Amino acid sequence: MEPAACLEFSSLNLELSVGPADLTEKGLASKTPPDRQQESMFMKEKLNKIMEDNRKLNEMLSDMSMNYSSLQNKFFDFMNSSPSEKTAGMASPTRKRKSDSLESYSQENVNNGVKAHVESLPSESDSYKRLRMDSKPTVSKLCVRADPSETSLVVKDGYHWRKYGQKVTRDNPSPRAYFRCSFAPSCPVKKKVQRSVNDLSILVATYEGEHNHQAPLQSEGSGRLSHVGSSITPSPSINSSSPTIMVDLTNDKLHADSKKACGEMTSTEIQKVMIEQMAAAMAKDPTFRATLANVISGRIF
């Protein structure tokens, strides 16, 4: 997808670099009045052509984005459908672990601006465990870049957490720590923290539930954030499985590879990354910058 987009922008550069460059190279001051009229007409035609090309390319870009979004949605729909749904075309009776992936979500930012919140649709169940899971309507993820040498699975997000368990899971050699919110005794929020399989410097915190109390003072819980002296650069996004917020605690810059390490690249996130990469690539391209400058100057002229 991205190479195709780059090709489109390359063609944009080529198309646009012909027009305005010609305009600047004509040297109008040395022309006689009849020649000037001809050149003026020629410039107007060129400008019209450039504007039309810009419009066409914008349409192509928007079409490409729409196609990409459509394909992305189809892809995630396919990935999120259970094997039984893929084969039999109907949902199997909901069970606790299976149904977790079928929940749908919405999102908002709270608490330091780095927490994503998602809501799940209620589903019927016949097990006590399932009912307990239904009582936790929200799930969110927070990826935190932290020092790999630090063994404690502590993600300081402004709340008070009490660790109540630790387990080594099958798919990740790093232990997973279980936390409860200890700020309010009745707060149902739980948090799981585990290092990313791909990048040990990334802590993946999974939040379940919503705090039924106000957040503690920022200074109480965000000590690590201020300790490393880095800014929080959240990148909220919606995923069909869960939203992921990436917070880099060791670098001011948001790392795309860290997101990959989280294994939670979402459709909107991918789009954002693509747009950022496209914009960055275009910004770095001297041809594009010169062309853009020429187009702008041409429009002003």
Add this chain to the structure above:
DNA sequence: CGGCTTTGACCAGCGC
């Protein structure tokens, strides 16, 4: 002494 962490045991979901 109270709060927290550690850690082995236990329970329930799930696949075979």
Add this chain to the structure above:
DNA sequence: GCGCTGGTCAAAGCCG
């Protein structure tokens, strides 16, 4: 039904 796995409990120990 059995074994694996994830999640939780609770006793013991640590720390300020």
